[in-house]
Amino acid sequence: MAHELTRRLIDAAVTAIRDHADELTGLDQAIGDGDHGINMKRGFDAIADAPELKTLPLGDALQKAGMTLVMKVGGASGPLFGSLLMAMGKAVPGDPTQGEQVQAMLAEGIAAVKKRGKSDAGEKTMLDVLVPVGETLAGELSRHASAKETLAGLCRAADAALERTRPMKASKGRASFLGDRSIGHLDPGARSSQLLIHAVCDAVAESLPA
Amino acid sequence: MKRGEHTTDRVGIVVVSHSHEVAKGTIDMVRQMVGNEIPMAFSGGNPAGGLGTDVASILAAIEKAWSPKGVAILVDLGGAESNSEMAIEMLPEDRRDKVVVCNAPIVEGAVMAATEAAGGGTLQAVRATAEELSPR
Numbered sequence: 001m002a003h004e005l006t007r008r009l010i011d012a013a014v015t016a017i018r019d020h021a022d023e024l025t026g027l028d029q030a031i032g033d034g035d036h037g038i039n040m041k042r043g044f045d046a047i048a049d050a051p052e053l054k055t056l057p058l059g060d061a062l063q064k065a066g067m068t069l070v071m072k073v074g075g076a077s078g079p080l081f082g083s084l085l086m087a088m089g090k091a092v093p094g095d096p097t098q099g100e101q102v103q104a105m106l107a108e109g110i111a112a113v114k115k116r117g118k119s120d121a122g123e124k125t126m127l128d129v130l131v132p133v134g135e136t137l138a139g140e141l142s143r144h145a146s147a148k149e150t151l152a153g154l155c156r157a158a159d160a161a162l163e164r165t166r167p168m169k170a171s172k173g174r175a176s177f178l179g180d181r182s183i184g185h186l187d188p189g190a191r192s193s194q195l196l197i198h199a200v201c202d203a204v205a206e207s208l209p210a
Numbered sequence: 211m212k213r214g215e216h217t218t219d220r221v222g223i224v225v226v227s228h229s230h231e232v233a234k235g236t237i238d239m240v241r242q243m244v245g246n247e248i249p250m251a252f253s254g255g256n257p258a259g260g261l262g263t264d265v266a267s268i269l270a271a272i273e274k275a276w277s278p279k280g281v282a283i284l285v286d287l288g289g290a291e292s293n294s295e296m297a298i299e300m301l302p303e304d305r306r307d308k309v310v311v312c313n314a315p316i317v318e319g320a321v322m323a324a325t326e327a328a329g330g331g332t333l334q335a336v337r338a339t340a341e342e343l344s345p346r
Contacts, residue, residue, distance in 0.1 A: 070265050072257055
């Protein structure tokens with residue numbers, strides 16, 4: 001039997017990556033090795049091809065989905081997005097029911113990405129979206145914003161953070177080889193992160209009582 | 211011991227590249243320059259057979275080059291390093307500490323590491339020899 005929350009989130013994430021695979025590859029052709037969209041799509045297709053994931057509580061599904069990305073992506077984004085999902089799932093193996101649990105999951109996920117990539121925000125990577133989104137979530141929770149407001153706030157934070165990667169100079173990953181020539185382009189990993197945050201927030205918003 | 215067989219009292223070497231040909235060619239070069247005395251294996255390409263790296267294939271290469279003295283991995287670009295680190299974390303607990311990723315250029319590092327390993331060096335010595343090639 002399908003697990004409703006997990007199913008919604010997987011469907012939304014897979015659709016977001018499939019629909020934008022060409023765009024992600026285009027961004028990566030500008031400043032990377034040009035395979036980000038192809039690689040992410042291979043990973044998320046593999047998640048879509050594992051229907052048993054949709055029968056699990058969210059945390060368990062995240063751990064397994066993360067492992068799938070690690071094994072199938074074949075590029076640097078595999079271990080990075082894989083570590084993000086695995087650490088998030090490990091933080092709350094069941095279904096998160098409170099905002100604080102989601103915040104803890106995201107914090108663990110961000111810490112895992114920093115460790116795996118030996119990186120931090122400011123280096124023109126996926127962390128430049130994830131870190132500000134994590135800070136926004138903490139802020140919304142501390143001011144007791146409604147779920148709907150919080151989800152909208154996270155999407156706005158992700159959009160603004162993505163745009164801030166454009167003028168950045170890359171100091172991590174393949175783009176760092178380009179030095180100043182990396183300036184003026186959106187970071188593909190940051191775009192993937194922003195797409196996934198939108199997908200997740202939209203799916204959660206749809207499941208809220210009207 | 212038969213000619214051409216490696217001993218297991220030498221550190222093993224694994225080469226991980228985004229390209230199957232680069233990984234294979236590097237090991238071919240090591241065999242020709244250093245010989246066959248040490249366990250060696252390589253992994254190159256993504257799970258779909260294109261350019262990239264593959265954790266499952268890296269794990270298999272570590273298994274193939276396994277030695278009780280440890281295994282040193284030489285990598286090319288970022289994904290090769292992080293996927294090798296993922297593979298190490300997936301090893302059985304008693305093997306994890308005996309596998310290291312060297313911060314060294316892949317071809318020169320592999321030749322230097324293999325030379326040190328063939329001479330009976332420890333895992334730490336093999337790694338240090340390869341890493342002497344890296345700018346500080």
